Amino acid sequence: xxxxxxxxxxxxxxxxxxxxxxxxxxxxxxxxxxxxxxxxxxxxxxxxxxxxxxxxxxxxxxxxxxxxxxxxxxxxxxxxxxxxxxxxxxxxxxxxxxxxxxxxxxxxxxxxxxxxxxxxxxxxxxxxxxxxxxxxxxxxxxxxxxxxxxxxxxxxxxxxxxxxxxxxxxxxxxxxxxxxxxxxxxxxxxxxxxxxxxxxxxxxxxxxxxxxxxxxxxxxxxxxxxxxxxxxxxxxxxxxxxxxxxxxxxxxxxxxxxxxxxxxxxxxxxxxxxxxxxxxxxxxxxxxxxxxxxxxxxxxxxxxxxxxxxxxxxxxxxxxxxxxxxxxxxxxxxxxxxxxxxxxxxxxxxxxxxxxxxxxxxxxxxxxx
Amino acid sequence: xxxxxxxxxxxxxxxxxxxxxxxxxxxxxxxxxxxxxxxxxxxxxxxxxxxxxxxxxxxxxxxxxxxxxxxxxxxxxxxxxxxxxxxxxxxxxxxxxxxxxxxxxxxxxxxxxxxxxxxxxxxxxxxxxxxxxxxxxxxxxxxxxxxxxxxxxxxxxxxxxxxxxxx
Numbered sequence: 001x002x003x004x005x006x007x008x009x010x011x012x013x014x015x016x017x018x019x020x021x022x023x024x025x026x027x028x029x030x031x032x033x034x035x036x037x038x039x040x041x042x043x044x045x046x047x048x049x050x051x052x053x054x055x056x057x058x059x060x061x062x063x064x065x066x067x068x069x070x071x072x073x074x075x076x077x078x079x080x081x082x083x084x085x086x087x088x089x090x091x092x093x094x095x096x097x098x099x100x101x102x103x104x105x106x107x108x109x110x111x112x113x114x115x116x117x118x119x120x121x122x123x124x125x126x127x128x129x130x131x132x133x134x135x136x137x138x139x140x141x142x143x144x145x146x147x148x149x150x151x152x153x154x155x156x157x158x159x160x161x162x163x164x165x166x167x168x169x170x171x172x173x174x175x176x177x178x179x180x181x182x183x184x185x186x187x188x189x190x191x192x193x194x195x196x197x198x199x200x201x202x203x204x205x206x207x208x209x210x211x212x213x214x215x216x217x218x219x220x221x222x223x224x225x226x227x228x229x230x231x232x233x234x235x236x237x238x239x240x241x242x243x244x245x246x247x248x249x250x251x252x253x254x255x256x257x258x259x260x261x262x263x264x265x266x267x268x269x270x271x272x273x274x275x276x277x278x279x280x281x282x283x284x285x286x287x288x289x290x291x292x293x294x295x296x297x298x299x300x301x302x303x304x305x306x307x308x309x310x311x312x313x314x315x316x317x318x319x320x321x322x323x324x325x326x327x328x329x330x331x332x333x334x335x336x337x338x339x340x341x342x343x344x345x346x347x348x349x350x351x352x353x354x355x356x357x358x359x360x361x362x363x364x365x366x367x368x369x
Numbered sequence: 370x371x372x373x374x375x376x377x378x379x380x381x382x383x384x385x386x387x388x389x390x391x392x393x394x395x396x397x398x399x400x401x402x403x404x405x406x407x408x409x410x411x412x413x414x415x416x417x418x419x420x421x422x423x424x425x426x427x428x429x430x431x432x433x434x435x436x437x438x439x440x441x442x443x444x445x446x447x448x449x450x451x452x453x454x455x456x457x458x459x460x461x462x463x464x465x466x467x468x469x470x471x472x473x474x475x476x477x478x479x480x481x482x483x484x485x486x487x488x489x490x491x492x493x494x495x496x497x498x499x500x501x502x503x504x505x506x507x508x509x510x511x512x513x514x515x516x517x518x519x520x521x522x523x524x525x526x527x528x529x530x531x532x533x534x535x536x
Contacts, residue, residue: 036457039441043455119453141483148485154457155488159471160480162457166467167474169460171482198383201370201476225370228477 003081004324006070007088008110014311017129022298023246025178025218025311026089029136029235030125031144032163032172036154040164041102041117049101049117056121059150060105060114065143068108075099083320089127091115112143119164120172122147131242133175137235160227170227175238178207179245182217182295183252186267193248194219201225202241207287216287216314221245253299257358265355268296276347280336286317286343301353313346372398373473396473428466438462494531501527 017025034040038052053073061071074082074095082096090106095118106113115123124147126140154162160170168174184190194204203224206214221242223234256264271292274281294310296302315321317339323330330338372380373396380396428448437444439462443455454460460467471478484492501524508517 034457037440039456040454042451042453043441043443043447144483145486148487153485155485156460156480157484157488158479159460160482162460164453166454166470169471170475170480173482198385225475227471227475227480230482 003070003072003077003084006108007084008108010315010321011308011312013088013110014308014315017308017311019307021130023180023249024131024242025180026127026129027131027133027136027177028089028125028127028175029133029140030123030174030176031140031161032120032168032174033122033124033144033147033151033161034154034163035121036152038121040120042119042164044101044117046101052121053101053103053116056116056151057103057105059147060116060122062150063143063146065112065139065146066105066107069105071105072103073100074102074104077104080320080323084324087315087318087320092118092123094118095123112139114143120168122151131177131246133177133235133239133242137173137175137231141231167224168226171229171231171234173226173231173234174222175235176220176222177238177242179219179221179242179249180217180291180294181219181245181249182291183249183256185217186264187252187256189248189252190219193245197221197241197245200237200241202238215284216291218287218291253295257299261355261358264295264299265353267292268299268301268353269355272296272347272350272353275343276350277344278340279344280333281340281343282336283318283322283339286339287314290314290317296353300357301355302350303354303357305350309346309350313343317342370396370476371473372396372401374398374401376469376473428463428470436462491531494527498524498527498531 035052035056038044039048041049041052044052057071057073060066061069077085082091085091085104086093086096088110090110090113091104092115095102095104095115098117102115102117104113104115111127113125113127115125124140124143126136126143128136128139156162161172163169163172181190184193197204201224203220203222205220205222207216207218207220221238223238226234229237271289275286275289275293290310290313293302294307297305297307297310316325319335322335322339322342326338370380372378375398378398378400380398382397382399382402384395384397384402428445435444438455438459440458441456443459443462445463445466447455448463454463468478501520505517505520505524508514508520
């Protein structure tokens with residue numbers, strides 16, 4: 001089956017989450033595993049990588065969690081297929097650059113995904129919408145337990161699971177959540193938050209992981225250490241920090257509305273104006289403005305409009321998803337035109353943002369200010 | 370996480386420097402951060418510091434720089450280039466040098482998380498076997514031969530099981 005036909009439509013993907021979830025977009029847990037004795041992908045010659053892929057792929061495809069699945073060797077996928085998978089967060093950018101000797105398997109719900117011969121022989125991940133870090137760990141733990149019956153994993157009682165990079169050794173786990181933090185960005189509190197999160201040995205990254213920009217006010221928080229702590233302890237540590245960041249974001253939004261309501265309304269109103277009327281718009285500008293629109297929806301300024309609309313547009317306006325809807329090969333300029341067309345059409349049915357739904361602060365507060 | 374300069378005290382100062390599209394990170398303790406001038410952005414150059422810390426990229430103990438992994442042929446020079454190891458056996462080959470490196474990277478140096486189930490079973494069986502052997506010795510010392518015979522049979526069964534799991 002072709003990748004295009006297998007992937008769920010974007011609108012369906014965006015409906016999977018809890019509509020009450022305002023800040024956490026998705027939760028992810030990935031495990032790094034290697035097969036005993038075989039050279040790691042980065043050190044293996046191509047024939048060795050092809051051989052290990054042939055060894056690992058059937059084991060993954062046979063998993064009960066992969067009953068309905070898509071599987072492919074990376075050299076059989078087009079550049080556009082790979083970009084689609086990156087935009088869906090099913091593979092890393094590094095994996096998209098791989099070809100012969102690397103592969104990918106993921107399930108029909110797009111919730112469990114295994115990259116073969118990325119940096120390690122296996123990088124398996126569970127991705128769930130909203131704040132579901134514990135559930136994601138439970139899901140990938142099951143996949144791992146099934147897989148260890150079929151493959152002989154490199155494991156040392158002292159050092160745990162052995163990985164290509166010593167920074168992943170031990171549990172091989174990376175727990176992360178994708179957060180939408182426009183309040184903290186607008187209130188200029190994001191940098192101190194990032195710094196204090198870093199002090200807790202957690203990393204804060206952009207939309208597509210390591211070394212990427214925080215487009216659309218979206219940040220990824222994840223653990224940096226993997227040895228000396230159990231998986232459950234790491235999951236709970238992240239959960240605690242996430243709860244705090246969520247609280248800070250809610251407070252920042254409330255404070256902004258109280259002290260600078262005009263700044264907030266101005267940002268949201270301009271975002272609506274540009275997205276609804278532009279005739280050419282880049283993917284980056286779209287993401288940043290959609291983030292403000294999403295904030296407006298969280299604040300109730302777009303009554304009757306589902307937030308999933310913004311989430312869907314966020315996905316479908318990215319380059320490969322946009323290309324997917326057109327037969328003709330598009331260049332960047334053409335994509336910018338079509339993206340703006342699509343945006344005008346979809347936002348045409350969305351009414352103007354209504355700032356009167358937000359009550360001004362009580363009079364006595366205003367008097368003291 | 371230990372200070373990457375002195376490797377003795379807990380790191381409390383975390384520095385990140387971004388040059389072009391590359392990110393460098395250094396963790397320092399209070400004393401080392403002062404000594405290296407980390408609090409004074411003008412005087413502080415992370416790149417220099419990283420060079421000074423070259424030791425953290427060494428995985429071969431001094432005097433055995435030509436150490437080579439017998440399984441995959443990986444060397445110290447390969448690690449310097451990529452920061453990745455060659456195969457799972459490298460962890461044994463370069464164990465001595467990796468120890469210090471892992472200390473600076475992680476919260477602990479011993480794995481306390483999940484274990485492959487097969488390994489857990491063999492470990493549980495091995496533990497059980499040990500305690501049975503002890504009981505057997507005790508039974509013999511106490512000349513309780515009826516109990517000793519029973520234990521001997523149990524140990525035989527257990528040994529057979531252990532063989533089954535490990536094969």
